[in-house]
Amino acid sequence: MASSLTTFTDEAKIALDTLSGRATGLFSPSLRLGVTGLSRAGKTVFISAFVHNLIHGGRLPLFEAQKSGRIARAFLEEQPDDAVPRFQYEDHIAALVNDRLWPDSTRAISELRLTIEYESASGWSRMFSSGRLSIDIVDYPGEWLLDLPLLGKSYADFSREAFDMAVLPVRADLSQEWRALSAAIDPNADADEMTARRLAESFAAYLKACKLDERALSTLPPGRFLMPGDLEGSPALTFAPLPGLSERARPGSLQAMMERRYEAYRTHVVKPFFREHITRLDRQIVVIDALQALNAGPGAMADLERAVTEILACFRPGRGNFLTDFFSRRIDRILVAATKADHLHHESHDRLQAIVRRLADRAVARANFTGADVDVVALAAVRATREGTVKQGRETLPVIIGTPLKGEKINGDTFDGRTETAIFPGDLPEKIDAVFDVSGPDRQQNPGHRQANEDPAIRFVRFRPPKLERTAEGVTLSLPHIRLDRALQFLIGDQLA
Ligand SMILES: Nc1nc2c(ncn2[C@@H]2O[C@H](COP(=O)(O)OP(=O)(O)OP(=O)(O)O)[C@@H](O)[C@H]2O)c(=O)[nH]1
Ligand SMILES: [Mg+2]
Numbered sequence: 021m022a023s024s025l026t027t028f029t030d031e032a033k034i035a036l037d038t039l040s041g042r043a044t045g046l047f048s049p050s051l052r053l054g055v056t057g058l059s060r061a062g063k064t065v066f067i068s069a070f071v072h073n074l075i076h077g078g079r080l081p082l083f084e085a086q087k088s089g090r091i092a093r094a095f096l097e098e099q100p101d102d103a104v105p106r107f108q109y110e111d112h113i114a115a116l117v118n119d120r121l122w123p124d125s126t127r128a129i130s131e132l133r134l135t136i137e138y139e140s141a142s143g144w145s146r147m148f149s150s151g152r153l154s155i156d157i158v159d160y161p162g163e164w165l166l167d168l169p170l171l172g173k174s175y176a177d178f179s180r181e182a183f184d185m186a187v188l189p190v191r192a193d194l195s196q197e198w199r200a201l202s203a204a205i206d207p208n209a210d211a212d213e214m215t216a217r218r219l220a221e222s223f224a225a226y227l228k229a230c231k232l233d234e235r236a237l238s239t240l241p242p243g244r245f246l247m248p249g250d251l252e253g254s255p256a257l258t259f260a261p262l263p264g265l266s267e268r269a270r271p272g273s274l275q276a277m278m279e280r281r282y283e284a285y286r287t288h289v290v291k292p293f294f295r296e297h298i299t300r301l302d303r304q305i306v307v308i309d310a311l312q313a314l315n316a317g318p319g320a321m322a323d324l325e326r327a328v329t330e331i332l333a334c335f336r337p338g339r340g341n342f343l344t345d346f347f348s349r350r351i352d353r354i355l356v357a358a359t360k361a362d363h364l365h366h367e368s369h370d371r372l373q374a375i376v377r378r379l380a381d382r383a384v385a386r387a388n389f390t391g392a393d394v395d396v397v398a399l400a401a402v403r404a405t406r407e408g409t410v411k412q413g414r415e416t417l418p419v420i421i422g423t424p425l426k427g428e429k430i431n432g433d434t435f436d437g438r439t440e441t442a443i444f445p446g447d448l449p450e451k452i453d454a455v456f457d458v459s460g461p462d463r464q465q466n467p468g469h470r471q472a473n474e475d476p477a478i479r480f481v482r483f484r485p486p487k488l489e490r491t492a493e494g495v496t497l498s499l500p501h502i503r504l505d506r507a508l509q510f511l512i513g514d515q516l517a
Contacts, residue, residue: 050100050133050154051515052300054351057307058162058327059231059247062359062401064123066307067157068112069401069499070508071096071134078498080505085138085516092137092151099133100156107132107159116402116499120423120485128249129160129297138516153515158297162306163243165298166327167290168334170241175282178241179261185240186226190319194229198222198260207262208270211277219260220245244289256284298334303353303511306331310358310376310398314448315480318458325379325456328356332394333387353393355510356380361502362400363480364445365407365418369502371448372398378452395510400502404483410442419444422483430481443481 057063073080074094080086099106107130112123135154170178183202186195201222205215224245231246244251251257259281262274269276306328313320335351358376361369376396384394405422419442424430426437435441449455489497 048152048154049515050156051512052156052158052302053511054298054301054304055157055159055307056162056165056304056331058309059127060125061162061307061309063159063307064112064126065116066305066357066359066401067107067132067159068109068116068123069501069504070157071109071132072113073498073501073504074134074136074508076498078501078504080508082503082505083508084513085141086505086508088141090139090141090516092139094134094136097133097135097154099131101131104129104131104158106130107157116485117488120487122485126159127161127247129158129164129293131159132157136516141517153512155512158301160297161243161247162327162331163247164293165243165331165334167241167243168294168298169330170286170290171294175279176265178282179263179265182223182240182261183263190323191230194233195226198226202260202263205262205274207265207275207278208273211272211274213258215274216258216260216277216281219262220258223260242285244285251289255281256288259285294334301335301351303355304335304351305355305357305507305511307357307359308376309360310372310379311360311363311480314375314455318454318456321379321456322458325383328379329383329386332383332389335392351392353395353510355507356383356394356396357507358396358398359401361398362403362405362422362483363420364448365420366502367418368445368448369398371450371452375448375452375455378456397503397506397510399504399507401499401504402485403500403502404486408442410444417444422486425482425484428481435481437484 055063055067071094072078074086074091075096077086077091085091096109105128109132115121115123133154133156135152137152139151173181183199185191186199198219201219205219209215227240227245230240242257244257248257259278262278265275269279308324308328310324313324332354335354356376356379358372361372364372373396376398380394380396383389405420408419408421409416410419411417421440421442423438423440424435426435428435430441430443486500488499491497
């Protein structure tokens with residue numbers, strides 16, 4: 021049951037961590053900023069652009085401390101946690117700036133410390149503040165976060181929910197093979213490693229298919245089945261939900277084996293991650309790829325909303341939630357950011373933001389979430405396009421101009437990765453309701469999917485990172501962005517007041 025998981029040692033350990041964190045914080049104030057999002061959402065690009073713009077004094081008119089010239093310098097320092105891999109900032113920037121390539125996918129947690137020296141805005145604060153703020157940026161896969169609800173679920177709950185989700189119309193065909201395999205299994209039969217492995221592999225294949233599918237479904241737990249980190253192949257990852265469980269598992273049965281491994285997963289994977297990383301955060305940004313979900317249709321939007329709801333519930337659990345006891349430090353600001361807005365003409369940026377606002381509002385309401393400020397923004401951490409217009413007959417159409425990645429296709433043309441192109445990206449719908457409506461009139465057959473004959477809302481082509489301008493002296497300017505400054509202001513602006 022839920023309450024039994026908070027052992028005394030857990031609580032004591034967290035309290036101690038928090039105390040020592042506070043104590044060292046007295047000397048050099050620090051802020052722990054978590055950056056999460058499902059895979060490929062844009063976390064790595066966001067962090068790289070965040071740091072690059074601060075170090076290189078980017079154009080950030082909505083970031084007050086920078087605008088008013090109070091930031092003396094920003095630089096990287098050694099991170100506080102020796103056991104966590106460093107965020108490879110230099111490699112990612114080299115890829116973006118020198119090679120005009122997007123950074124490689126990152127599949128685990130990493131950390132970077134950025135220190136800002138600044139002058140407080142008021143004389144009063146100048147007397148008391150050290151004029152230094154260290155920001156510890158922690159990048160971790162959103163998939164791992166989706167595991168946290170497992171801390172409150174028994175193996176039986178987990179199994180039941182997994183099967184309930186698997187038969188939903190959006191997932192039924194993808195889960196079919198795994199369900200068929202499971203149906204032929206007797207949980208009461210003797211435990212057998214090969215059966216366990218076959219089930220785990222089939223279950224993992226289904227979860228991966230959900231992610232890869234054009235429907236762009238968000239992930240279901242266990243997160244490490246998709247992002248194993250260093251645990252690939254370990255028994256703690258070799259389990260799967262089972263149907264038709266008995267009240268008490270017979271010792272030596274397959275059910276008993278699966279239950280034990282599920283427990284091991286919770287104890288050795290989920291709990292330490294939560295304790296060592298999540299409970300220490302002060303601020304959090306959740307990066308989402310709303311455009312991909314919008315393009316895939318209302319089913320994918322509903323799925324994204326579900327994922328965001330579960331993610332929010334982990335940060336700031338309402339009263340009576342079993343996670344509440346874990347937190348001693350409290351996340352007070354959360355930003356839900358739809359990145360890659362440079363795929364749209366600026367006229368649609370506000371619409372995108374309104375869609376994210378609706379999604380976040382619904383998630384906040386459903387997550388029974390209290391206490392933290394939640395804001396939303398539609399941004400592009402790195403702006404890969406610029407805007408223009410194209411005359412077509414009498415009409416003047418707004419377009420975006422960029423260099424599509426090698427191999428990208430539009431209307432049968434394949435791009436070579438060097439040619440610049442103007443694209444009419446399409447508009448987001450003015451009426452927000454439509455993008456959330458899974459039960460629209462023509463969706464009965466294939467609920468939640470975009471129909472084959474329906475045009476996607478946005479023409480989605482992936483562009484190469486932009487070519488950076490250089491000054492007359494040959495200095496490269498910082499990475500261009502859209503509304504990154506708004507995100508900075510919300511996440512750290514008050515700390516530099
Ligand atoms: N145009 C544009 N594309 C972006 C932007 N941010 C991310 N992308 C695209 O999205 C892809 C994924 O971005 P990443 O930052 O690597 O995403 P991630 O969340 O770190 O992904 P994982 O490490 O695989 O979990 C990139 O390779 C780009 O193609 C952006 O601001 N503008
Ligand atoms: Mg990454």
